Amino acid sequence: MPEDNDNPYLVSCSAPVNIAVIKYWGKRDEDLILPINSSLSVTLHQDQLKTTTTVAVSRLFKEDRLWLNGKEEDITHPRLQSCLREIRRLARKRRNDGNPDSAGLSHKVHICSVNNFPTAAGLASSAAGFACLVYSLAQAFGVEGDLSGIARQGSGSACRSMYGGFVEWKMGSREDGKDSVAQQVEPESHWPELRILVLVASAKRKPIGSTSGMQTSVQTSLLLKHRAESVVPRRMDEMTEAIRRKDFPAFAELTMKDSNQFHASCLDTYPPIFYLSSVSQQVIHLVHRYNRHYGETRVAYSFDAGPNAVIFTSQQHVPEFVQVVQHFFPPDANGEDFIKGLPVTDAVLSEELKQAVGLEPMPKGINYIISTKAGPGPRVISDPSQHLLSSDGFPK
Numbered sequence: 001m002p003e004d005n006d007n008p009y010l011v012s013c014s015a016p017v018n019i020a021v022i023k024y025w026g027k028r029d030e031d032l033i034l035p036i037n038s039s040l041s042v043t044l045h046q047d048q049l050k051t052t053t054t055v056a057v058s059r060l061f062k063e064d065r066l067w068l069n070g071k072e073e074d075i076t077h078p079r080l081q082s083c084l085r086e087i088r089r090l091a092r093k094r095r096n097d098g099n100p101d102s103a104g105l106s107h108k109v110h111i112c113s114v115n116n117f118p119t120a121a122g123l124a125s126s127a128a129g130f131a132c133l134v135y136s137l138a139q140a141f142g143v144e145g146d147l148s149g150i151a152r153q154g155s156g157s158a159c160r161s162m163y164g165g166f167v168e169w170k171m172g173s174r175e176d177g178k179d180s181v182a183q184q185v186e187p188e189s190h191w192p193e194l195r196i197l198v199l200v201a202s203a204k205r206k207p208i209g210s211t212s213g214m215q216t217s218v219q220t221s222l223l224l225k226h227r228a229e230s231v232v233p234r235r236m237d238e239m240t241e242a243i244r245r246k247d248f249p250a251f252a253e254l255t256m257k258d259s260n261q262f263h264a265s266c267l268d269t270y271p272p273i274f275y276l277s278s279v280s281q282q283v284i285h286l287v288h289r290y291n292r293h294y295g296e297t298r299v300a301y302s303f304d305a306g307p308n309a310v311i312f313t314s315q316q317h318v319p320e321f322v323q324v325v326q327h328f329f330p331p332d333a334n335g336e337d338f339i340k341g342l343p344v345t346d347a348v349l350s351e352e353l354k355q356a357v358g359l360e361p362m363p364k365g366i367n368y369i370i371s372t373k374a375g376p377g378p379r380v381i382s383d384p385s386q387h388l389l390s391s392d393g394f395p396k
């Protein structure tokens with residue numbers, strides 16, 4: 001950060017959400033957040049889903065403070081502390097190496113962060129949140145280079161949000177975790193026809209969180225152990241190949257099988273964990289029947305630790321598939337827009353296709369669809385009017 005004076009130094013950044021197509025589930029080290037298997041994800045476009053964070057650094061601040069979506073949060077949370085400590089450590093190292101810019105090292109920070117999507121949507125926000133926090137702190141303290149190992153210590157999946165496009169988190173083998181980092185497999189421009197639809201399911205209960213869920217799975221599931229040791233290593237290679245070749249059927253099949261095996265490991269956990277709802281199951285049937293009708297894999301689903309489906313398909317199939325979803329999950333007629341995000345053109349559904357899917361419609365099972373695509377990694381926001389903190393370093 002530049003010259004010391006009484007005005008806080010402000011920097012704002014944004015970071016994306018990612019969705020794993022080879023899932024991370026289980027840690028070998030809880031403190032460093034080291035996984036039992038590698039994973040691979042697609043970074044979603046920030047035009048639809050992102051976290052924005054402003055960091056202010058000032059010698060006048062008495063303590064580090066944090067506001068999330070308008071509410072002050074406890075900054076002593078160990079994972080937040082890990083991220084702050086690691087960035088400050090790198091900044092100190094940089095100064096000791098003779099770089100001038102780290103004036104604010106002894107100063108406290110104010111952090112303010114918001115999501116552009118409703119928390120009620122049940123979309124995992126911790127990945128984008130920690131990625132954005134780490135990226136913004138690094139900008140504020142002039143730290144450069146790969147920061148995925150620090151984001152990982154905020155939330156495992158956050159390390160993958162440090163890059164755009166298709167991203168691999170290598171599990172690594174070192175005890176200190178230095179080789180457990182994210183790497184871009186292909187940039188977002190690699191597969192322009194690929195489209196992603198987030199089907200936000202109506203959910204009554206909040207499911208058990210990933211952190212404690214995966215802890216119980218590691219302790220009790222033999223299927224998870226088998227998955228980590230014998231299934232994922234090969235799948236990582238196959239998935240990387242499918243992405244490089246833009247082979248949609250191969251990508252889609254691996255994506256669905258891996259999501260299914262993750263949820264099977266949850267069922268194999270004792271006591272079992274259920275993340276899929278009746279709506280999720282209906283989406284699974286719908287996708288398989290849709291693909292069967294066409295005799296090819298045109299659409300794939302993936303589910304994380306909740307009932308929302310993330311659908312992957314090619315641009316050309318989006319209009320019809322959205323119509324199918326709308327037909328079998330009739331939305332609330334006077335509600336808000338059913339389709340948000342990238343515009344979707346109209347399509348006519350054939351009677352043949354409706355019959356081939358042949359499911360009992362579930363009214364209002366899906367609240368809305370967010371239509372998006374693969375997107376870039378974290379960015380600095382250069383427009384100062386976008387700062388979430390005022391010139392005094394407090395929320396606007």
Ligand code: DP6
Nearest residue numbers: 020023024155156157210211304305
């Ligand atoms: C099902 O990264 O949220 O979304 O490391 O404990 O913060 P912690 O867990 P988290 O787990 C994500 C689990 C998942 C699969 C994935 O994103 O790979």
